[in-house]
Every structure is written in C-alpha cells, then in structure tokens.
Amino acid sequence: MTWYVVRRLLISAVVLLGISAVVFLMLNLVSDSPGRVVLGQRASPEAVADFNTRHGFDRPVLAQYVSYLGQLAHADLGRSYKLNENVATLLGQNAGRSAMLSAAGLAVALVIAVPLGILQAVRRNSLADRLLTAASYVLYATPSFLLGLILIAVFSQALPVFPAEASQSHSPWVVFTDPRAMALPVITLAAASVAVFAQYQRSSALDQLGQDYIRVARAKGLPERLILLRHLLRNACLPLVTLVGTLIPTLLAGNLIVESLFNYPGLGLLFLNSLQREDYPVLLAYTLIGGVLTVAGNFVADLVVAAADRRIELRK
Known part of the structure; x- marks a missing residue:
C-alpha cells in the first residue's frame, strides 16, 4: 500500500x-x-x-x-494587478464560502442520488425507472444558469418562498446560519450532479445485482432490505466514489455560474470579476486551484477505493 x-x-x-x-x-x-x-x-x-x-x-x-x-x-501566488493585494489573501478570503457551497451541493446530490439509483436498479424497466431516467436526462441537459433562472422565477417571484439573492454574509458557515437564502444556490448546484450520480449508481447497482454474492444472500433467505443495505450498497457505491473525485472541479465550475447568478461572494464571483478586469494572476491561481482539486480528488478517490478493495492495488 x-x-x-x-x-x-x-x-x-x-x-x-x-x-x-x-x-x-x-x-x-x-x-x-x-x-x-x-x-x-x-x-x-x-x-x-x-x-x-x-x-x-x-x-x-x-x-x-x-x-x-x-x-x-514558497506558496506565493503573486499579486493582483488591479486590486494590488496578495492573490493568496484574496483566495483565502473567499475559499471558505465556495468550499461550503460545494460541500452542501455535493451532500444534497449524494443524499438524493444514491437512493434513487438503487431504487431504479431494483425496479429496472418499471414505469418509475423510466420516468426517473427521463427526468435525469432532462435535468442533466439543462444548463445551470437556466435552471437557476427557473428556480428564481418560480420560488422567488411567483411563489416568494426563497430570496433571489444569496446571503451576503462573509461567514463560511452561511449555509447553516442562513439556509433560506442559500436554498436556491445549493439546489441549483446539486441538480446536475443528482442526474449524473443517480444514473451512475443505477448502472453500478445493476452490475452488482447480477453477482453471485447477491444470489447467495437471497438463497439464504435474507430479507431484501438487508441485502440491499449490507451487501449491495457498499459495493455499488465504490465506482461512485471515483466519480465524485473526478467531479470536484465540475463543482468549482458550477460555483462560478451559481455565484454569479445569485451574487454569492466566493471564488467563482472573484474569478468573473478578475476576468472582466483582466487580472491574470488571479485567473492563473484560480485555474491552478481547479487543477489541484482535480488531482487531489482523483488521488483521494483512488486511495478510498484501494482501501475498500485490495484487488485494485494489486492490479495497479
């Protein structure tokens, strides 16, 4: 190891x-x-x-x-051309809020997608499976900015349930301290991931349902619920762990759209403002962060999968 x-x-x-x-x-x-x-x-x-x-x-x-x-x-990312501030300081001031937004979106996506994927696999080719698959394709094909605008039009204007603007608090814990203001940004960010995760989980669960250990468990007379929770869930989620690692940079890109749309002060909004000002040191640092997150996400995912299945390590 x-x-x-x-x-x-x-x-x-x-x-x-x-x-x-x-x-x-x-x-x-x-x-x-x-x-x-x-x-x-x-x-x-x-x-x-x-x-x-x-x-x-x-x-x-x-x-x-x-x-x-x-x-x-030496951990020196340079200085902003336009703001005349250290780039590392600028990123540090906004990273916590963006990280919390990404974490909240990822958590919501997984909580919804994993049970949906398992449900679709267990009820393969049923009406519910086909409807959920169609909904996933539609949701995946919908651009984040369009989905955000639809949510604003419905839940902020037609039905004034949530505010159209995200919380302007500088606290990284704003998702918990002001959940009402952060509901629409989190849902918008999580929506596309739900579609991807659910279909990926469905395919993985279908593959596992055809394995011998599932047949043996059923032959022993174990309750279906116990088979799904104790045997199927762990093995079916392993490929999803790798997918989550590769999609972390996608969340960062999603932050860029969501933060701009809901005027949320984070790294994405900083990037867009720097792009308009042609502040290249900030753009370079932001892009490098995306690269670091990509590599780190894949690295952590590989370690988790290798720890859960030692055959992975042996093959590599």
Missing part, C-alpha cells in the same frame, strides 16, 4: 506540473504585456516597458515560468 501511495503522489506531482505549464503559457499568450493591462491604455510605451522590466515580464517565457514555479514553492 505504501508503494502504491508513493507512486500515485509522483504521478499527481507530474500532472500538476504539466497543468501549471499549460495554464501559464496560455495566459502568457493572451497577455503579452502585463504592464499595459496594469497601467491602462493611456500609459506611455516608456512607462509600460519600465513596468515590464522591473517585474521581469520582458524575460523569455521559460525564465518567467521557472520564476513562477519558485514562487509557488
């Missing part, structure tokens, strides 16, 4: 290095003169050139990238 963990860590490090290189080069191509972005279009060419020279932007791209890696090694 130790060698498996070390090997996965090495692979993760290489992937992160590749992500940082690609993102850095892409943003460098987009902005060939940070001095012009920072000083504005009215700045003289001399002032722009002096700014680029003082900050090392006139050096070759490779040299700039090596310097950036050195900054990352």
